[in-house]
Amino acid sequence: MNATGPSARPLTRKGQETRQRIVDAAAGLIFRQGVANTTIEDVRAAADVSSSQLYHYFEDKTALVWAVVDHQADTMVGGQEMFDFSTLDGLRAWRDFVIAAQREHHCSGGCPIGSLGGQLAETDPDARAHVAEGFKRWEATIQGGLREMQARGELTPDTDPATLALALLAALQGGLLLTQVKRDTKPLEAALDAMLELIARLSGGNS
Amino acid sequence: MNATGPSARPLTRKGQETRQRIVDAAAGLIFRQGVANTTIEDVRAAADVSSSQLYHYFEDKTALVWAVVDHQADTMVGGQEMFDFSTLDGLRAWRDFVIAAQREHHCSGGCPIGSLGGQLAETDPDARAHVAEGFKRWEATIQGGLREMQARGELTPDTDPATLALALLAALQGGLLLTQVKRDTKPLEAALDAMLELIARLSGGNS
């Protein structure tokens, strides 16, 4: 779950801090400008470290990217824990939150994990696996809520929570991508509302 | 809609062919390895041209990328014309086709336009606009079908075809992204099936 430095070197407290500073800086830059357009020099300057430190903590640029992927997955999945995916109101609150967040960013950047996936999937198989792992954890969170919902009888028994969670995550990712490209939250709203509408209908209501 | 060469130079037939060969080669390479990992030299070799020809037809690499974006949008939108988005059966046929296509590619590459959007949105504002334009045309196709469906009374009147088309496209994009990252068609299936289920329910049926 956490990319280690070259050959799992031991880290002092100070070392951990520096390493973290590097990952944070890299994550921010990569989110804003993409993987390919973020140079080691950019990261070096933003994290206020020397280039040797970068290579002290990370084998090379790809290793740093892996660490960023894991970091973003942690952040993203962690940030969803405050929401309740087991009620329609909880899902709606989440929907509102996601949309508001995009609006704040002026619809730029897309999904911190998803966009990494798109950039790395065909380039770096290991990174792709890291991203896939991140999505898996994310799905699990959503799935847990839906399963709970179903256990309470608020979701038709013939619905598969795993599949529905996957569909919801896909709608989110696609909505974020279109929103990023169009610089407009409408696609994200449309995608999430459509999925919530379906879930509402699957939970007995039908309007 | 079509990126022109440096200062709209006139093109002979042979010139058009060469230009097309370059765009085709670039599109293929970029689809397989991404924008950043496709070098001018790669394109040069694949298209079997000299580097001067590349710069004869395209101002620089970004201009070539724009042409590729337009080309992919044309291909994608054109390729959907054979489907009927105004009936549930037509939509299902489209669903099957898209999924089969992914399976053939071993789930790699994602959406030819969508993945470009993800890679270029924060890097090249002009390219982002080109991608947005492509999506707009794509939406229009889907929207047309849904509107027809509604005109026949097979879609509840309070449904907005534009919004639904956007949601469907988002589900497709997200499904393709997850499928690309996971190398498994399940996410794509889940996303499209969910949207089709919703559309089915919006067209009167409710199971």
Place this chain on the structure above:
DNA sequence: CTCGAAATGGATCGTGCATTCCACTCTAAC
């Protein structure tokens, strides 16, 4: 035929950027 422009070939250049290296300093265990 012929002349100007388009098309082509390929060598060359310049540099952005990942990576390496070595010298020096700090930390913490014993």
Place this chain on the structure above:
DNA sequence: GTTAGAGTGGAATGCACGATCCATTTCGAG
């Protein structure tokens, strides 16, 4: 307080890759 290894600084290297240049051939209108 000594020492081994972690941490830091910054200069130096090397090359991949985008871009330029110029010479040569082909095309097509008049």
